[in-house]
Structure formats: structure tokens, C-alpha cells
Amino acid sequence: MDNNLAKVLQGMSLEDDKSIIIPEDDDYCAIKRGSQSILGRLLNPECQNMGRMLRTMPKIWKVYNRARGMALTRERFQFVFDLETDLQMVLDQGFWTFDDWGLAMERWVENPPPNYLQTAAIWIRLHYLPANYLTLKTIDTVADGVGHVKVIEFDPDKPLLNDYVRVLVVLDLNQPLRDKKSLTLPGGRVEYVEVRYERVRKKCFHCMRLSHEKPRCPVFQGERNKGKGLMGHKSQLQAQVTRQHHTDLAEKIMPLLAPSFPPGFEPHSSVIVPEVFEQMRLYMNCSDPDERSIREAKMKKTLNELSQDPVAQRSCLRLEAAPKIVTVPSPVKGRVFDFSKVQEKQSTDVAESSSRSSANQSSRPERxxxxxxxxxxxxxxxxxxxxxxxxxxxxxxxxxxxxxxxxxxxxxxxxxxxxxxxxxxxxxxxxxxxxxxxSRNSYRSRSTWSRKNQNNRNKSASRHESDIHEREDGNGKRKADEDGEVSSKMSRKHSGLMVHQKPSNPQ
Structure with a gap:
């Protein structure tokens, strides 16, 4: 029995399992529902609760029952909206966080690109820009080192009331979010620009990424443990290319277009996107040596011109749209959080408390x-x-x-x-x-009024009504020529006599 079961298990393979076929029917497809939805993922699933996030975010967005969330995987989710205005409102607000960690969210697409849910649009603030280089091109160049520039809020003809310039950039969430950027000015002088991110709360304060805390950072653990495997992971993280303006495009790209260069080697996407590089390779693919030399000269000239123009370099080689210049700053601005100082403050508080306790113990005999x-x-x-x-x-x-x-x-x-x-x-x-x-109770102030008993109030009201009826009956029995009693209110309003008509006796 066991031998037969073992032979059956050895003969099983994945090819024997038949695939489940889904019919082409609208009842099986959720594309219509997905057209008004947002897909997203948790940047740090270990510190974020998926179920609580799906219940809480509609309340934060104030859409309540007009949006419902669904957990797709451990870190991926989907929000379906009833109204298009609610969906656009959530996307226009920018970067969202939950449990102090970020959420990557984009609108649903049927065929997502390779970098889907890997980027996020975030407003940044550039501090300490050099006064002699406070221009639109300098701001655009500095912000491009952080991410793809979308909007710049700056007008050189108007006063700058804040000590920073706001720029909307699209960040790669797998790259570090550095707090400072170095600038090499003409003459070799180096200046540092401080970068602050709006609506971004926590991040790893060692590698500056949004996907984990510092105790779980592979770079930090590699430095502590000195392990070979962790050190290799550390070198892999540090080898990633950052965005910057390239001034030597001809030297970087022309060798890759040579006919003797083997295929399969492409420059990084921060330099040129794959589809543009493929078109350049097809253009340089020429069997005639004279024609090829002419094309090489034209290509080299074009790359040298792009090296001098950052905006043209991004639009032609990376297929990124030119940034939009906004002269009127937006009144709605996101908050800037800094959790790095909290940890320092806690460490100083522990040191102070320990020193105080030791000082108290040493001075206790004197006390x-x-x-x-x-x-x-x-x-x-x-x-x-x-x-x-x-x-x-x-x-x-x-x-x-x-x-x-x-x-x-x-x-x-x-x-x-x-x-x-x-x-x-x-x-x-x-x-x-x-x-x-x-004596303690004597300090308590006594109440200035007391509530009367409801029964006593009812009794007093009934007595007052009976007195009024008796007074009216007495007045009716008086003669018409006698002076009747005049009420106090009527006597104040009307001067003179008041005649009370004697009621007729019933027959």
C-alpha cells in the first residue's frame, strides 16, 4: 500500500493538474467595478493593520458608506467608490499614511505598467537654496535629483514669504528619501540644500527608506552582525542609481550603440528609458560605413545638446513632461513631520533620569x-x-x-x-x-438656589386658581353701580372706572 502511494506521488506533476477555466462573461469580470476604484499597497505591512486601515480610511476621507475597501493580499488592497468626485478628492490630496507609515495608491488600470504602485506624488520643501542661484532652473535641477518634477511654486517677480520653495515630485518609493542634497556650484564650492517631505511620517533613519523601521533595516543589521549575506544585501542597496542631471550623455550612451557591443546591456532607466534606447539602436543599425559615421556624428551632437538642457533631457530621454510653473502658491499645505528627534529626546530623557536618580541617592543622607x-x-x-x-x-x-x-x-x-x-x-x-x-466641608460653596418639590408646586398652583374663581364669583354678585375691584395690570394700563357686567341668571 505504501509502495503504491509513493509511486503515485512520484509520478504526479503540475502538468497533471488541469487549469480552471473562467468563462468570458460579465458576471465573472470585475472590470466595471474596477473603473471607479483605487489600488494600493502598505509600505510597511509589519507595522500596519490591514483590517483596521480598511475601516478607518473612509472615515478619514469623509466618504463613509460611499467607499468600501477590500484586502487583496497581505499588503495590497482596493477601495471602490460610488462617486467619481470622491475618488478624485482622495487622489488630489496626495500622499496618505496610516499608523504613521505610508500608503502607495494609484487609480486602477486594466494593464498596469511595471512601476505600478512603486511611485508616489509628494510635495517637498527646499530650504537653504543659495541666494545667488535662486532661479527656476536651479530649483528644477535640485528637485529633479529627488524625483520627477511635476509642479514648481515659484515666481521670481514676487516676494518669497516663506523660507522654502515647494515642489511636487513623483518619488520612487524604493529609493531613499534623503534629508539633504549637496550642490557643487561653479568654482568648486559645495552647498547643502535641506529637503523636507510633506505628509510623510515615519521612515528608516538609517537607510532613509519607507518600507521598514531602523531595527529591521538590512543595512543596519549588516553593520551590526558583520555577516556576509547581509553585507552583500547592503552593497546591493547602495549600488542603486539616484536621479541627477547627466552632463556626459555621449560618453555613457555611445559605447552601448556600437555594433561590436553585445545586446542585452542597457543604461539605467534614470538615464534613458528602454523604449527610447531601442529606437536609438534601430537608428544606428546601418550596414553602410559612411552612412553609419554620419549617423554617429548626428547622434553625438544631439546627446551633447541634451547634456546642457535638463528639461529637454528629461522630456526626450526619460519621456517625462516638463514641470508646471505655478506663480500663486496653494493655501493648502501638508504638515512636515520629524520623528528622528523623538528618539534622541527619549535617549536624553533616560540619561537625565539616571543621572538624577544617582544624584538623589547620593544626596539622600544630606536630606x-x-x-x-x-x-x-x-x-x-x-x-x-x-x-x-x-x-x-x-x-x-x-x-x-x-x-x-x-x-x-x-x-x-x-x-x-x-x-x-x-x-x-x-x-x-x-x-x-x-x-x-x-472645616473641609465649610470651604465648599453652597448652592444659591434649590429646586422645589413638584408636588408642592402643583398644590400652590391649584390654590391660586381657586382664589381667582372665588374672587370672580364675588365680583359677579356685586351691583353694577358699585365700584368693582380692578386688577393691578388693568389699573396700570387704563385709568378710570372698569364696569363688570353681571352674568345673567340661568332660567
Whole structure:
């Protein structure tokens, strides 16, 4: 039996398993639902709760029942919206976070590109730009080193009221989010520009990435453990190419277009995208040597011109649109968070608390010897050891009224009671010790009004009505020529006599 089962298991393969066929029917397809949805992924799934995020984000967006979330995988999710305006509102707000970590979200597409959910549009602030180079081209060049520039809020003809320039960039979420960028100015002088990211909360403060915390950083663990495998992962992370303006495009690209160069080697996408490089290779593929030399000269000239123009370099080689210049700054700005100082503050607080505790322990005998009269403390003994010192102090300063602590005038201790060890009592003597519960209650302000009983109010109202009926009956029995009683209100409003008509007797 076992031998037959083993032979059957050995003969099984994936080809024997038949694939499940999905019919081409609208009931099986969710493309219509996905046209009004947003796909996203958690950047740090270990620190973010998927279920709680799906319940909380519609409340934060204030769409409530008009959006519903679905968990696709451990880190991927989908939000389906009933209204197109709600979907656009969420995308226009920019970068979103949950549990202090980011969410990568994009609109649903039927055939997603390779970098789908790998980028995010984030507003950045550039601080400490050199005054002599505060121009649109300098701002565009600096911001391009961070990400793909979409919008620049700057007008050189208007005053700059803030100490920064806001730029909307599309960041690669797999790249580090560095806080500073170095600028090499003409003449060799180096300046540093500070970069701050709006609506971005936590990140790894070692490798500056958004996908993990510092204790789980592979670079940080590799430096601590000195392991070979972790060190190899560290070199792989550091070898990634950052975005920058290339001034030597001809030297980088022309060798790759040579006919003797083997295929399969392409420049990085930060230099040129694959589809553009493929078109350049087809253009240079020529069997005639004279024609090829002419094409090489034209290609080299074009690359040298692109090396001098950053905007043309991005639009022609990377297929990125030119940035939009906004002269009126937006009134809505995202907050800038800095969690790196929190950890430093916690470490300093621990150091201060330890130093204070050691100082308190070293100065405790001195406090035992010098106990003030307003603070009487028993340090593990039934009697107070500072009686003699306090009496000597009263002898040296007779003009000052110093109370000598004894077992009888301790606060909260009555005569004839035994004081236990390890108890401390705080007070100022007779003024506090002689207070009773009655004196404490006397300080409470009494209410200025009191609610009457509802039954008594009903009784008084019924009596008032009966008095009014009796008074009216008495007035009706009077003669018409006699002066009747006039009510106080009517007498104030009308001067003169008031005639009351005698009611007719029933027949």
C-alpha cells in the first residue's frame, strides 16, 4: 500500500493538474467595478493593520458608506467608490499614511505598467537654496535629483514669504528619501540644500527608506552582525542609481550603440528609458560605413545638446513632461513631520533620569540630616532623628518660629498611635493637622438656589386658581353701580372706572 502511494506521488506533476477555466462573461469580470476604484499597497505591512486601515480610511476621507475597501493580499488592497468626485478628492490630496507609515495608491488600470504602485506624488520643501542661484532652473535641477518634477511654486517677480520653495515630485518609493542634497556650484564650492517631505511620517533613519523601521533595516543589521549575506544585501542597496542631471550623455550612451557591443546591456532607466534606447539602436543599425559615421556624428551632437538642457533631457530621454510653473502658491499645505528627534529626546530623557536618580541617592543622607519643618519625613524609623538638629536651629534663631517635629504634632498621627516604619508624612504643623472634616466641608460653596418639590408646586398652583374663581364669583354678585375691584395690570394700563357686567341668571 505504501509502495503504491509513493509511486503515485512520484509520478504526479503540475502538468497533471488541469487549469480552471473562467468563462468570458460579465458576471465573472470585475472590470466595471474596477473603473471607479483605487489600488494600493502598505509600505510597511509589519507595522500596519490591514483590517483596521480598511475601516478607518473612509472615515478619514469623509466618504463613509460611499467607499468600501477590500484586502487583496497581505499588503495590497482596493477601495471602490460610488462617486467619481470622491475618488478624485482622495487622489488630489496626495500622499496618505496610516499608523504613521505610508500608503502607495494609484487609480486602477486594466494593464498596469511595471512601476505600478512603486511611485508616489509628494510635495517637498527646499530650504537653504543659495541666494545667488535662486532661479527656476536651479530649483528644477535640485528637485529633479529627488524625483520627477511635476509642479514648481515659484515666481521670481514676487516676494518669497516663506523660507522654502515647494515642489511636487513623483518619488520612487524604493529609493531613499534623503534629508539633504549637496550642490557643487561653479568654482568648486559645495552647498547643502535641506529637503523636507510633506505628509510623510515615519521612515528608516538609517537607510532613509519607507518600507521598514531602523531595527529591521538590512543595512543596519549588516553593520551590526558583520555577516556576509547581509553585507552583500547592503552593497546591493547602495549600488542603486539616484536621479541627477547627466552632463556626459555621449560618453555613457555611445559605447552601448556600437555594433561590436553585445545586446542585452542597457543604461539605467534614470538615464534613458528602454523604449527610447531601442529606437536609438534601430537608428544606428546601418550596414553602410559612411552612412553609419554620419549617423554617429548626428547622434553625438544631439546627446551633447541634451547634456546642457535638463528639461529637454528629461522630456526626450526619460519621456517625462516638463514641470508646471505655478506663480500663486496653494493655501493648502501638508504638515512636515520629524520623528528622528523623538528618539534622541527619549535617549536624553533616560540619561537625565539616571543621572538624577544617582544624584538623589547620593544626596539622600544630606536630606535626612536637614529636614525642613514644612516637610517631615520618617525614613524607616519610628522616631524622627532630626529633633536635635531642629532644636539647635531654634536656639540659634530665636526670632523665627520653628516647630520641632515630635510624634505628637505629626500630620495625620493621633496621640497614642504607633508610627510604622517606612512612612513619610507631609504637612506644615498645626494649621493643617488640626483640620477636621467639618472645616473641609465649610470651604465648599453652597448652592444659591434649590429646586422645589413638584408636588408642592402643583398644590400652590391649584390654590391660586381657586382664589381667582372665588374672587370672580364675588365680583359677579356685586351691583353694577358699585365700584368693582380692578386688577393691578388693568389699573396700570387704563385709568378710570372698569364696569363688570353681571352674568345673567340661568332660567
Amino acid at each position: 535626612d540630616r536637614a529636614i525642613t519643618p514644612s516637610r517631615r519625613i520618617l525614613f524607616g524609623e519610628t522616631d524622627i532623628t532630626a529633633d536635635k538638629d531642629m532644636r539647635n536651629a531654634s536656639d540659634r534663631h530665636p526670632q523665627q518660629n520653628i516647630t520641632v517635629p515630635t510624634a505628637n504634632n505629626l500630620v495625620g498621627v493621633r496621640e497614642g498611635t504607633q508610627v510604622e516604619a517606612g512612612v513619610f508624612v507631609i504637612g506644615s504643623g498645626d494649621n493643617i493637622g488640626d483640620r477636621s472634616n467639618k
